[in-house]
Amino acid sequence: MPKSRALCLLLCLALANAVLAGCGSTAEPALKMADLESMPHAVQAAPAAVQEAYRFAAANPDVLQHLPCYCGCGSMGHTSNYACYIAGQDAAGALQFDEHALGCSICVDITLDAMRLLKEGRTVPDIKAYVDATYARYGPSNMP
Numbered sequence: 001m002p003k004s005r006a007l008c009l010l011l012c013l014a015l016a017n018a019v020l021a022g023c024g025s026t027a028e029p030a031l032k033m034a035d036l037e038s039m040p041h042a043v044q045a046a047p048a049a050v051q052e053a054y055r056f057a058a059a060n061p062d063v064l065q066h067l068p069c070y071c072g073c074g075s076m077g078h079t080s081n082y083a084c085y086i087a088g089q090d091a092a093g094a095l096q097f098d099e100h101a102l103g104c105s106i107c108v109d110i111t112l113d114a115m116r117l118l119k120e121g122r123t124v125p126d127i128k129a130y131v132d133a134t135y136a137r138y139g140p141s142n143m144p
Contacts, residue, residue, distance in 0.1 A: 031115055034058035040097050050102060053111040057085035058095055066124050067114055070135035071106035074142030081110050081131075083142070106138055 033055040036044060043054045057064050064082035071084075078084055078100070084107040087098040101107040110131055117127045132141070 029119060029121070031056060031118060032059040040099075042099055042102055043097065046102055049112060050108055052115075053101060053108045054085055054097070056111055056115055057082055057101075058097075061086070063114060063118065063124055063127075064111065067110060067128055067131050068135075068141040068143040069107055069110055070131075070138045070141060071104050072139045072142075073100060073104070073107070074140060076100065078142045080143060081107060081114070085111075106135065110135060 033052075036051055036055060039051070039054055039058070043051060046054070061082050064085070065080045067081040069078060069081045069084055073084055078098075083098065084101040084104065085098055087096040089095055101111075113131065113134070114127050117130060122130070
Protein backbone atom coordinates (compact mmCIF):
# COMPACT_ATOMS: atom_id res chain seq x y z
CA MET A 1 0.00 0.00 0.00
CA PRO A 2 1.47 3.43 -0.88
CA LYS A 3 2.45 5.68 2.02
CA SER A 4 -0.07 8.41 1.13
CA ARG A 5 -2.94 5.89 1.07
CA ALA A 6 -1.87 4.41 4.42
CA LEU A 7 -1.62 7.89 5.93
CA CYS A 8 -5.07 8.78 4.59
CA LEU A 9 -6.52 5.57 6.03
CA LEU A 10 -4.90 6.25 9.39
CA LEU A 11 -6.30 9.79 9.48
CA CYS A 12 -9.78 8.55 8.55
CA LEU A 13 -9.67 5.96 11.32
CA ALA A 14 -8.55 8.55 13.85
CA LEU A 15 -11.36 10.92 12.80
CA ALA A 16 -13.94 8.12 12.97
CA ASN A 17 -12.71 7.16 16.44
CA ALA A 18 -13.03 10.75 17.65
CA VAL A 19 -16.56 11.06 16.28
CA LEU A 20 -17.68 7.75 17.77
CA ALA A 21 -16.14 8.58 21.15
CA GLY A 22 -18.27 11.71 21.28
CA CYS A 23 -21.45 9.81 20.44
CA GLY A 24 -21.31 7.57 23.47
CA SER A 25 -20.25 10.15 26.02
CA THR A 26 -22.55 11.39 28.72
CA ALA A 27 -21.56 14.95 29.47
CA GLU A 28 -21.86 16.09 33.05
CA PRO A 29 -24.38 18.87 33.56
CA ALA A 30 -22.76 22.27 33.86
CA LEU A 31 -23.03 23.90 37.25
CA LYS A 32 -23.77 27.59 37.71
CA MET A 33 -20.66 29.35 38.97
CA ALA A 34 -20.10 33.00 39.90
CA ASP A 35 -17.11 34.83 38.46
CA LEU A 36 -14.03 34.68 40.66
CA GLU A 37 -13.32 38.33 39.82
CA SER A 38 -16.50 39.33 41.70
CA MET A 39 -15.20 37.70 44.90
CA PRO A 40 -13.29 39.44 47.69
CA HIS A 41 -9.51 39.38 47.50
CA ALA A 42 -9.29 36.84 50.33
CA VAL A 43 -11.36 34.38 48.27
CA GLN A 44 -9.32 35.07 45.13
CA ALA A 45 -6.15 34.29 47.09
CA ALA A 46 -7.56 31.06 48.61
CA PRO A 47 -6.77 27.53 47.40
CA ALA A 48 -8.58 26.44 44.23
CA ALA A 49 -11.06 24.18 46.05
CA VAL A 50 -12.11 27.03 48.34
CA GLN A 51 -12.47 29.40 45.38
CA GLU A 52 -14.64 26.83 43.62
CA ALA A 53 -16.84 26.41 46.69
CA TYR A 54 -17.34 30.18 47.03
CA ARG A 55 -18.11 30.54 43.32
CA PHE A 56 -20.70 27.75 43.56
CA ALA A 57 -22.23 29.15 46.75
CA ALA A 58 -22.66 32.63 45.26
CA ALA A 59 -24.43 31.22 42.21
CA ASN A 60 -26.54 28.51 43.90
CA PRO A 61 -28.38 29.72 46.98
CA ASP A 62 -31.28 27.48 45.93
CA VAL A 63 -29.08 24.46 46.67
CA LEU A 64 -26.92 25.43 49.64
CA GLN A 65 -29.68 27.13 51.65
CA HIS A 66 -31.24 23.67 51.94
CA LEU A 67 -28.08 21.94 53.14
CA PRO A 68 -26.80 22.00 56.71
CA CYS A 69 -23.28 22.48 57.91
CA TYR A 70 -21.80 20.42 60.73
CA CYS A 71 -18.72 22.44 61.68
CA GLY A 72 -20.30 24.13 64.69
CA CYS A 73 -21.04 27.39 62.89
CA GLY A 74 -24.62 27.41 64.13
CA SER A 75 -23.27 29.23 67.18
CA MET A 76 -22.22 32.01 64.78
CA GLY A 77 -25.77 32.37 63.51
CA HIS A 78 -25.32 30.32 60.35
CA THR A 79 -28.50 28.47 59.39
CA SER A 80 -27.28 26.56 56.31
CA ASN A 81 -24.14 25.75 54.35
CA TYR A 82 -24.88 28.84 52.23
CA ALA A 83 -24.41 31.08 55.29
CA CYS A 84 -20.82 29.85 55.60
CA TYR A 85 -20.10 31.79 52.40
CA ILE A 86 -22.70 34.52 52.07
CA ALA A 87 -23.59 36.88 54.94
CA GLY A 88 -26.37 38.67 53.03
CA GLN A 89 -26.85 41.39 50.47
CA ASP A 90 -26.31 45.12 50.62
CA ALA A 91 -29.00 47.68 49.68
CA ALA A 92 -28.04 47.41 46.00
CA GLY A 93 -28.38 43.62 46.04
CA ALA A 94 -24.65 42.86 45.95
CA LEU A 95 -23.60 39.79 47.90
CA GLN A 96 -21.80 40.30 51.19
CA PHE A 97 -19.34 37.46 51.71
CA ASP A 98 -18.69 35.66 54.98
CA GLU A 99 -15.05 34.60 55.36
CA HIS A 100 -15.83 31.64 57.62
CA ALA A 101 -15.46 28.99 54.89
CA LEU A 102 -12.00 30.33 54.00
CA GLY A 103 -10.66 28.39 56.97
CA CYS A 104 -13.18 25.60 57.39
CA SER A 105 -12.66 22.37 55.49
CA ILE A 106 -16.00 20.91 56.63
CA CYS A 107 -17.94 23.77 55.02
CA VAL A 108 -15.97 23.43 51.80
CA ASP A 109 -16.16 19.63 51.75
CA ILE A 110 -19.96 19.75 52.10
CA THR A 111 -20.18 22.18 49.19
CA LEU A 112 -17.81 20.17 47.00
CA ASP A 113 -19.83 17.02 47.76
CA ALA A 114 -23.01 18.88 46.79
CA MET A 115 -21.42 19.93 43.51
CA ARG A 116 -20.31 16.38 42.74
CA LEU A 117 -23.71 14.92 43.58
CA LEU A 118 -25.51 17.52 41.46
CA LYS A 119 -23.28 16.57 38.53
CA GLU A 120 -24.32 12.96 39.12
CA GLY A 121 -27.96 14.00 38.81
CA ARG A 122 -28.91 13.78 42.50
CA THR A 123 -31.68 15.99 43.90
CA VAL A 124 -31.28 18.48 46.73
CA PRO A 125 -33.19 16.25 49.20
CA ASP A 126 -30.89 13.34 48.24
CA ILE A 127 -27.85 15.56 48.75
CA LYS A 128 -29.14 16.72 52.14
CA ALA A 129 -29.58 13.08 53.22
CA TYR A 130 -26.00 12.36 52.10
CA VAL A 131 -24.66 15.40 53.97
CA ASP A 132 -26.56 14.42 57.13
CA ALA A 133 -25.29 10.84 56.99
CA THR A 134 -21.71 11.82 56.19
CA TYR A 135 -21.09 14.89 58.36
CA ALA A 136 -23.30 14.53 61.47
CA ARG A 137 -20.40 12.90 63.30
CA TYR A 138 -18.49 16.22 63.23
CA GLY A 139 -20.99 18.25 65.23
CA PRO A 140 -24.55 19.51 65.41
CA SER A 141 -26.45 20.62 62.32
CA ASN A 142 -26.76 24.37 61.93
CA MET A 143 -30.24 24.06 60.42
CA PRO A 144 -33.19 24.83 62.68
